[in-house]
Amino acid sequence: MSRVLVVVSAADKLVLADGSSHPTGFWAEEVVESVRVLRDAGVRVDIATPGGVRPTVDAVSLTEEFGAYLASIDDELAAPLRLADVDVADYDGVLLPGGHGPMADLASDADLGRLLVAFDDAGKVVGALCHGPAGLLSAVREDGAFAFAGRRLTVFTDEEERQGGLAVPYFVEARLRELGAVPQTGPAWSSTVVVDGNLVTGQNPQSSVDTARRVLDALS
DSSP states (O other): OOEEEEEOOOOOEEEOTTSOEEEOOBOHHHHHHHHHHHHHTTOEEEEEEGGGOOOOBOGGGOOHHHHHHHHHTHHHHHSOEEGGGOOGGGOSEEEEOOSSHHHHTGGGOHHHHHHHHHHHHTTOEEEEETTGGGGGGGOBOTTSOBTTTTOEEOOSOHHHHHHHTOOOSSOHHHHHHHTTOEEOOOSTTSOOEEEETTEEEEOSGGGHHHHHHHHHHHHO
């Protein structure tokens, strides 16, 4: 049985470009569909956050369906693994769902960066969805090189961010491009998934199910 680590942001706010604080967290659909698709296929899923902090769902993303599923895994969300305690050898892959939360904490989390470099160097699956690729920004090698430079990926686009209307402190697509990644994006709000070897990325919430399915493909 394959085993996947789902890394969820523990942030509950994002400091915007004007210095104000905006409530945020993880996007319900992205966590729910990531966990559900993987588990329905028989994959063992563990949930981890920075510091083992209980993650906060972005209230804007909640629906009755997603809320019910989150309630069914509440024990796991209440006591996630600590990123610092994770051993890459225990897993076949890692998946980072989004919401704006990853921009606030995962993007600069040293423990996540260490794990992502190790997953990638071992050829294990690295998946990220929507704003989850902000977490990839943490993957800096000891020599200062960005681990995913030259890799094809997708992410919540600068265009989608502008259409969303939130004055974010930075654009994840632009930041990844600056570090040498090669974003390949589909039309705004389309289900778009890019696979580059062991790296599987989805563009937005609409890509949640397709991204999880492509992660499954990569695990097999």
